[in-house]
Structure formats: structure tokens, C-alpha cells
Amino acid sequence: MGIDLYKFENLSSWLDEKGFPDIKQEKQDLIVRDVTKEAVEKGHIEFLEDGIYWVENRRRIKGFVYISHAYVYFKGRGPKFPKFHITRCETIDEFLNDNRFDLRYKFSNKESVDIIDRTYKREYSGMKLTLCMNCQKIAGYGNIDTSNFIRRFA
Numbered sequence: 194m195g196i197d198l199y200k201f202e203n204l205s206s207w208l209d210e211k212g213f214p215d216i217k218q219e220k221q222d223l224i225v226r227d228v229t230k231e232a233v234e235k236g237h238i239e240f241l242e243d244g245i246y247w248v249e250n251r252r253r254i255k256g257f258v259y260i261s262h263a264y265v266y267f268k269g270r271g272p273k274f275p276k277f278h279i280t281r282c283e284t285i286d287e288f289l290n291d292n293r294f295d296l297r298y299k300f301s302n303k304e305s306v307d308i309i310d311r312t313y314k315r316e317y318s319g320m321k322l323t324l325c326m327n328c329q330k331i332a333g334y335g336n337i338d339t340s341n342f343i344r345r346f347a
């Protein structure tokens with residue numbers, strides 16, 4: 194007898210409605226990984242129909258990508274924090290096709306992440322980023338943050 198994943202989804206939302214704690218929270222390690230050229234070539238990152246995954250030790254972890262070293266302040270403007278991505282949207286496609294690994298993308302499945310401002314060399318820890326506009330259109334999730342995304346969809 195096979196396991197019906199659709200029924201699992203229903204069970205999960207029924208449990209949510211009844212206020213049971215989400216068991217998804219405990220099942221994955223929380224990771225932050227550099228999206229380097231080597232990591233991509235070795236197949237550590239996968240862009241699948243339903244999202245972006247990090248693969249290591251034969252496990253597939255769902256999460257998002259973002260730029261960790263960003264111009265939070267730029268030419269007197271800011272603060273403006275980087276967006277996070279959950280699909281191979283235009284921005285991510287460009288980054289990969291143009292080999293822009295100098296942009297220092299990271300992968301994570303944490304609800305909040307640390308961002309370094311390249312202008313003032315200051316670190317902002319525990320930031321909840323908001324979803325990229327391109328990814329919003331593709332995924333249809335609206336303007337959610339990393340915390341909403343991880344708790345609801347990862």
C-alpha cells in the first residue's frame with residue numbers, strides 16, 4: 194500500500210486548524226550554506242517545480258536563497274534589505290547564467306538570517322527578509338517573509 198501524500202497535506206492543515214504544533218519544525222536541521230560555483234557544480238542546489246532545495250548527505254532540504262553581503266545602505270539611501278528567492282526566477286536565472294558567484298548568495302532554511310551591509314560593514318542578525326517580486330508572481334504566495342515561508346511552505 195502506498196502512502197497518499199495528498200491525505201498527509203489534509204491531515205497537516207487539519208492539525209493546524211486544531212492548534213496542534215507543527216511537527217515540520219523538528220524534522221530538519223537549520224542550515225546556512227554558500228551558493229558557490231563548486232556547490233552548484235556538485236549538485237548541492239536543486240531548483241525543482243515546488244522550490245529550491247539543498248542536497249547533502251543524501252538529504253534534500255527545502256529553503257530559499259538570498260544575498261548575505263548586501264548594500265543595505267547605498268548612496269545615502271537605506272536601510273534596504275535583500276529579498277529572498279524560492280524559485281529560479283529571472284534574478285536567480287541571471288545570477289546562475291552569468292556566473293555571478295561574487296554576489297555571494299547563500300541558501301538557508303532558517304526563519305531569519307544574518308545580513309552584512311557592505312557599505313558600513315555592519316551586521317544585522319536575525320533578519321526576516323521579504324519575498325522577491327518575481328518569485329511572488331511565480332509561487333503565488335504574496336508578500337511573505339522568510340519566517341512565514343519556512344513555517345508554512347518549507
Ligand SMILES: [Zn+2]
Pocket residue numbers: 277278279280282283284285325326327328329
Ligand atoms: Zn526571485
